[in-house]
Amino acid sequence: MVSIHLYTRAALVSAFALVPALPIMAETEPETTDPIVINGGEIELPTAVPAPAHLDGVFDQIYSGWLFRDSETQAMQLDDFENPGMIFVDQGIDDWNAVEGEAGKSCASCHEEIESMKGVRAVMPKVNGNGELWSLEDYINDCRTNRMQAEALDWDGDRMKNLTAAISVQSRGMPMNVAIDGSAKPFWEKGKEMYYTRYGQLELACANCHEDHYGDWIRADHLSQGMTNGFPVYRLKQAALVSQHNRFRGCIRDTRAETFPMGSDEFRALELYVASRGNGLPVEGVSVRH
Ligand code: HEC
Ligand code: HEC
Helix, strand or coil: CCCCCHHHHHHHHHHHHHCCCCCCCCCCCCCCCCCEEEHHHCEEECCEEECCHHHCCCCCEEECHHHHCCHHHHHHCCCCCCCCCHHHHHHHHHHHCCCECCCCECHHHHHCCHHHHCCCHHHCCEECCCCCEECHHHHHHHHHHHHCCCCCCCCCCHHHHHHHHHHHHCCCCCECCCCCCHHHHHHHHHHHHHHCCCECCCCECHHHHHCCCCCCEECCEECCCCCCCCCCEEECCCCEEECHHHHHHHHHHHCCCCCCCCCCHHHHHHHHHHHHHCECEECCCCEEEC
16 A cells, blocks of 8 residues: 655655655565464454554554564563563552542442453543543543542552553453544544644654554664554563553654643543554553563
């Protein structure tokens, strides 16, 4: 499929002057699309599925970021005992059961077992009862502040990431299925616009890398389609869980641009749009990336 449109070609040619390593190639399909087989076959996650309808003419197939990682990194996700992110899932479950705040409650006091969160991650972010787009982090902090009378957790703090990891794992294998119509539509449109906006001195949009060049090498990195179904991810480079907004911030910084704050409305909208590009891919969190 030819996906370098005329308007991006000009931008890329000028970008090449600044990023010599960004190859003059279109996207490259992965060599294999083997499923991620976890715990000796207990769980099997497809790594390639047909693209959602709204990406007609852009992608035929959408791919897990796992396919673009080296075999050592891939292997860590094949066994929950080898997956360094699973320690944080356990810590998140401990937190789930811990009483905190003036109301004397834990998450479990109301939601019971964390398994009750099955399905939640697959539809996040979503519009709440007041017409605002909320990420999983917002729902967690709403329960903490309004229902537990406890303090809000830091968007990118360890406790928040542990909880989002523990909640995400409950949906592992379920296809991402964020709503993009109805009340979600304006947020989705805003996120889409951001995705195609060129940022920074390098004048690169998310799409220039993750749509036009996935499968290619940029510097020492193998570009994926930039999907979010594996989040929060355990990043070897940071030896920590990384939230979606933190990843967005890093990618925007790489274009030498000012970025939006984590937990900003801009990043919520971008989160929705990026999630919708992955509709159909299974929730993978906690995935391992380098
Ligand atoms: C006092 C009871 C109570 C406590 C304590 C509580 N919650 Fe909730 N939570 C609710 C209610 C009620 C809802 C709204 C349910 C609905 O609208 O379907 C909710 C919604 C949520 C949602 C959104 C689910 C969805 O499908 O939209 C998440 C995620 C969540 N809670 C996580 C947590 C976490 C994590 C904790 C602990 C930090 C917690 N909750 C503590 C009562 C509670
Ligand atoms: C200069 C190229 C470039 C641009 C522009 C860029 N990224 Fe990335 N992005 C990367 C690289 C390199 C990685 C790490 C390798 C990979 O997973 O693709 C990455 C990783 C990601 C990942 C993690 C994927 C996974 O499976 O773990 C997400 C999500 C992502 N980017 C989203 C975005 C968004 C949203 C934008 C626009 C705000 C953006 N990126 C802009 C280069 C870029």
